[in-house]
Amino acid sequence: MSRIAPKRVERVYSEAAPLGKSDRGFPTRRARTILRALAMMLACFSTAGASAAQPELPAWTPGYLYIHHISTGRGNAAYFVMPDGTTMLVDAGEADPEFIASVAPLKPFPPRPDGSHSAGYEIARYIRQFAPAGRPVTLDYAMITHFHTDHIGTITASSPLSANGNYRLAGITEVADLIPIGTLIDRAAPDYKVPLDLRGCSEGNDAKALQNYLGLVAFRLGRGQPVVGLHAGELDQIHLRKPQAFPEFHIRNVASSGVIWTGRGSETERYIPADAVKACRFDENPFSNVIKMTYGKFDYYAGGDIPGVPDYTQPYWRDVETPVAAVVGPVDVMTLDHHGNRDSTNGAILRALRPRVIIQQNWLSPQPGEEVVVRMASREFYSGPRDVFATGMSPETRIAIGPIMDRIYKSYSGHVVIRVAPGGGTYEVFILNDADVAHEVIAHFGPYQAD
Template identity: 20%
Template structure:
């Protein structure tokens, strides 16, 4: 059946209306309410946990701070909705203080709607970019139904996730035609350790982050765009100078990720590489001075 141009216009208008609603009003403060039980023993010791969740050919990172504050960045594709809820149960997450949808691609935001439907959320950040897809529409509806207002993800934002863990948003630094370059890029610092989580940011965004003068150095790098040739340029990698890198990639994916050129670049810089397709979920623990890495397999 052929759909008329007027029908497409109506659908797009509805999406635009929801988008404007969820992005209206962008000031949300983190609350301590709901996290006390996590602080009372669910997080042992003074450790920051960063879980690079195995969601196949997609991306998702879950952070739990020493005081039990939580942040979820992305949530895999649509077919990983139940898996994401299972992860929340496994790690005993009963509230998410911060949620970040790095950009509208389905393999990053596909599972976020169900997570938001089932778990209380304090604040949500997304870049100000639309996508005319059912996946994006479903996420906006879940946000609206929870009465949340999206805070715009962009460079220059900075906040304390708790009194020991600091978050800096380094990108997007501007507006780009390619939604990958609109990816929210986050640097998380705990004591002497830091993590750079890059979404699908590509060479153009990487170049602008370097030009911004931001401190890009990090102990752990989430390799951009699943190890695609579009990302992790030599100049960017030199600036980050990581000890460890994690590639969120699905087993036997049709894209050929990660690309040999990117793997060679990492090897040449002596970076220790971990991959979801080979090792499952990668759990990185920091005590603020040293880093320990454990894998699912």
């Protein structure tokens, strides 16, 4: 794939953008075609080592592990198809418009593919496209890392009621109405009393979203459908349908609700003091679920929004990354904690995990923080190459942070798919176009050797 000089792309864009606005203010078909082509070029702009684009992502077949980081422009969502076809969704976010307005002039990303449907609808549509063929589309597991709207969905006045009437449809509740979920996992089930009684918290949109989610929980429990908390330290609470067929595949629960695995058997320690939070308006991020997935030599880390860089006014336990890093160890692929915000991705976690591939799931212009990019690019924490792939990137962020980004970022937009070969010895990265629902491959990287 040929590389495109950024100044050339910017010049073409500036010349093409005025081409045609219709009398209603929308781009003409010609302009939309040009802008879509330019978006694809920008997505593949810094793709040293990328192979030629392929017409489509190879279909999942038994033995492969697929990890889809779905780009909606509105929050986190990752879809897993495991070696035996077991499926899992981690988060289904849709960012809160009131929060977005409150942080202006920071900007959210445009909704992908076009904003004509909710994020929950788009996540479900994506899953239907890439679900294992030959059987009904279901999710064996859906895990919510924590109760923020960009991970569970935002409730607004226009959010429709579920057919059963117990909750409104947004994010994970909408996905649950569109695709059957076997086991729903979160950080606080069954009693929802960590760090305090969550059922009594209703102020703010995050709390409203949580109460709505609890409506889904009540509906499921009333019908005998499992809702469970993630048990920190446990191995294979999330397990394959046919674990005996792939004994080299495991998921370790590393942390949940401030309890962290010690690295010894299934032993855990409470890291965040039980009395640390005394009021409902607290930050959910440190309580996020954290998992490590292993398939042979291949290791993958996902830590929700755990922070790692407290400011001077915050207690020690605001650094959750350091004790987590101590037990996770080296991985091949790491998702950035907290979307790459500046309170995350500290030196300890980079030094311990040493990821070859880093995935950034982001949706707001300050993501990533410049300090995070500098740390990711630094060879002081670990030597060797590293490739970073983002589901989206604000033009203002690229301009502000500058050329250091192009040293490590290989793609700046699109669905990021990890395809792990049978046995876990090698893996590839595919970037899928997020501007329409065809989801064609626009870049391909690898194969990488798993360590």
